[in-house]
Amino acid sequence: xxxxxxxxxxxxxxxxIALVVAxxxxxxxxxxxxxxxxTQETHGNVSSSLPQSAASSLCAPSNVAGSSKTVSxxxxxxxxxxxxxxxxxxxxxxxxxxxxxxxxxxxLFVGDSLTEGFKDYGGIDNASYFCRxxxxxxxxxxxxxxxxxxxxxxxxxxxxxxxxxxxMLLGINEIGTGSTDYFVRHYSSAVTKIRFLQPDAVIYIxxxxxxxxxxxxxxxxxxxxxxxxxxxxxxxxADGKNIFYLNVDSAIDDGNGNMHEEYSGDGxxxxxxxxxxxxxxxxxxxx
Amino acid sequence: MTFSNLYFxxxxxxxxxxxxxxxxEKYKNYVLLLSSVIFYGLGSxxxxxxxxxDTAANYFMTGLFSGxxxxxxxxxxxxxxxxAANVALLAWFKCHPPIPVGISFYTFQIIAYQIxxxxxxxxxxxxxxxxxxxTFLFPKLQEGPITRYDEVSDQLKCHVCEKENLEYGFRIFVxxxxxxxxxxxxxxxxWKQLSIIGYESVSTPMAWLGMWxxxxxxxxxxxxxxLMAIGIGRMFGFMLPKNFVxxxxxxxxxxxxxxxxxTLGRWFRDYIYIPLGGSRAGMKxxxxxxxxxxxxxxxxxxxxxxxxFWGLSLFVLIAIxxxxxxxxxxxxxxxxxxYLLFVIPLTWMLFANADVSSIGIYFSRLFPVVSAxxxxxxxxxxxxxxxxxxxxxxxxxxxxxxxxxxLLGTKKYQKAVVAILSVLLWVCVVSIHRNASNPFxxxxx
Numbered sequence: 001x002x003x004x005x006x007x008x009x010x011x012x013x014x015x016x017i018a019l020v021v022a023x024x025x026x027x028x029x030x031x032x033x034x035x036x037x038x039t040q041e042t043h044g045n046v047s048s049s050l051p052q053s054a055a056s057s058l059c060a061p062s063n064v065a066g067s068s069k070t071v072s073x074x075x076x077x078x079x080x081x082x083x084x085x086x087x088x089x090x091x092x093x094x095x096x097x098x099x100x101x102x103x104x105x106x107x108l109f110v111g112d113s114l115t116e117g118f119k120d121y122g123g124i125d126n127a128s129y130f131c132r133x134x135x136x137x138x139x140x141x142x143x144x145x146x147x148x149x150x151x152x153x154x155x156x157x158x159x160x161x162x163x164x165x166x167x168m169l170l171g172i173n174e175i176g177t178g179s180t181d182y183f184v185r186h187y188s189s190a191v192t193k194i195r196f197l198q199p200d201a202v203i204y205i206x207x208x209x210x211x212x213x214x215x216x217x218x219x220x221x222x223x224x225x226x227x228x229x230x231x232x233x234x235x236x237x238a239d240g241k242n243i244f245y246l247n248v249d250s251a252i253d254d255g256n257g258n259m260h261e262e263y264s265g266d267g268x269x270x271x272x273x274x275x276x277x278x279x280x281x282x283x284x285x286x287x
Numbered sequence: 288m289t290f291s292n293l294y295f296x297x298x299x300x301x302x303x304x305x306x307x308x309x310x311x312e313k314y315k316n317y318v319l320l321l322s323s324v325i326f327y328g329l330g331s332x333x334x335x336x337x338x339x340x341d342t343a344a345n346y347f348m349t350g351l352f353s354g355x356x357x358x359x360x361x362x363x364x365x366x367x368x369x370x371a372a373n374v375a376l377l378a379w380f381k382c383h384p385p386i387p388v389g390i391s392f393y394t395f396q397i398i399a400y401q402i403x404x405x406x407x408x409x410x411x412x413x414x415x416x417x418x419x420x421x422t423f424l425f426p427k428l429q430e431g432p433i434t435r436y437d438e439v440s441d442q443l444k445c446h447v448c449e450k451e452n453l454e455y456g457f458r459i460f461v462x463x464x465x466x467x468x469x470x471x472x473x474x475x476x477x478w479k480q481l482s483i484i485g486y487e488s489v490s491t492p493m494a495w496l497g498m499w500x501x502x503x504x505x506x507x508x509x510x511x512x513x514l515m516a517i518g519i520g521r522m523f524g525f526m527l528p529k530n531f532v533x534x535x536x537x538x539x540x541x542x543x544x545x546x547x548x549x550t551l552g553r554w555f556r557d558y559i560y561i562p563l564g565g566s567r568a569g570m571k572x573x574x575x576x577x578x579x580x581x582x583x584x585x586x587x588x589x590x591x592x593x594x595x596f597w598g599l600s601l602f603v604l605i606a607i608x609x610x611x612x613x614x615x616x617x618x619x620x621x622x623x624x625x626y627l628l629f630v631i632p633l634t635w636m637l638f639a640n641a642d643v644s645s646i647g648i649y650f651s652r653l654f655p656v657v658s659a660x661x662x663x664x665x666x667x668x669x670x671x672x673x674x675x676x677x678x679x680x681x682x683x684x685x686x687x688x689x690x691x692x693x694l695l696g697t698k699k700y701q702k703a704v705v706a707i708l709s710v711l712l713w714v715c716v717v718s719i720h721r722n723a724s725n726p727f728x729x730x731x732x
Binding site: 014275 | 297450
């Protein structure tokens, strides 16, 4: 044994550390068996705890009424005409109008790597961006989910400056987590919190972007049936007054409910030269 | 099952080693063969069956032109038929994917064995067990190194089991694992990002950065794998040959390809180039021989146009060097180094893109004489450069021989070496645990 220790120090050290790691994880699983259940409960409590905190720390009572109204009126969705996918003469959805670039000077775009791409290639340079690769609706506000350039959390960003409009593009990273209902509930509480922090801002919920046919044909959860289910849920969050749903998918639809195959290199992210399709749609669908 | 899998490192490998060291000498090959069959079988059982059949067939057919049949009047035909059958099998799978894992490597090793036996350089292996253990040997099964039979056969006959080999092999393995997980996999994000953005929208500085990042990624992925293979082999007492000898320290493309994937290079040299006459039959014949070798090298990597162009581009460079450039480069090493660090990465752009039109787009971004790209974001270089800077710099440092010399080649500072390797190993383990790690790049050949 001593000879082994002398001749094989790295092997010995590795064996010792491996045994310690193994022992620690065994002990951990006995001492903290309910660790996974706890996180689920916390998630579930977020939506119910928010209105209470809103009531306790607010100055203007009208805002409280405003935020709870948003939550309860989630059922009455704005029915704006859905442009037919792929049709060249896309009718602008009723209630929306076109705006110039100056509309976006007080806009904040919130999202994941798709929003990072949009920031770099969409051409709307006067807006603000909160984006981070892998950002998820389930962990939207807290540390360490900070913006990749400012280093601030979303909550810090929303408390720092007043925005006139907030665009959200989230959902593809969460496609494998939770049911549609679970996802929509979390999205709803996120919207509620954003409304609480920015009561005068208009919120645009963008549809989750389709994936390409080749990506959708794989066996994974990344398929457009799932995307469409979630988008239907997101539509119900719009109220036609402060919260709107934008069917940005119509800008990239190949006519069959997928992202055009050549628009993406990996099936999920748009290539740089196609981001202007999104910005054009967004510019033409403002309130 | 790959080397960078945690179950491999902490379950499979220790079990195989313990069994190997504990069983008596006469059973050690059974342990090796069984472990290798399981290792390969966990990936695919039909491919395992294919290799088993291939092994048995080749074992039998080699006997038809050697040993008792050494004076057989038809031994030449038997030999040619056997080699042709192996080449045909490899070619068929190359044209009909999915390509069985390791087939390019094990087929070449079997052919090398048969050529050596035919030329009476080595005796025919009379033990099917030993021959099967050789073809299946899991350290080198998936991506080489491409060995000669006599580099492995001694250990198969008489297994040397020294603790020093266990320790030293493990150290080599850890260095290889670190190259793969902490350098190659981390840097790979940059190249992936370029195809997500779309080459037409990549700025020129970013295109150059991406090219060098890919260069580093490919090197540390394959060199990392090779070190892991050599390290594991060493733990079992096998002295597998080196595959990479600081290739980026070369001053010419000719020199580079003696130091990059050295075992493939020497296979082509010993079994194609020299039998064709090498450089001894006049310049015209030499150039022709080089053309044959480099076309075949391209095809070995894949039956696709980009690999053919890649092989041909190397042929052109090596031919030019042979004709007049090499002497000049050798006598002006600074120029040689700069030349190499531009030319080799440029050739990798042919290697990296299966779609030939996208190669054109990439080169138009590298040399923007015709267009300025489409929807280019000029900040992309600083954004990705900063994000990947630590890994790229570490990669550049590890292109030099010093880091490996210190960790693997010195008898001094042993405590520091063990400490550093331990830290590297566990950082790798955490990284593997956190991410789905990238598959080895040469696994596709």
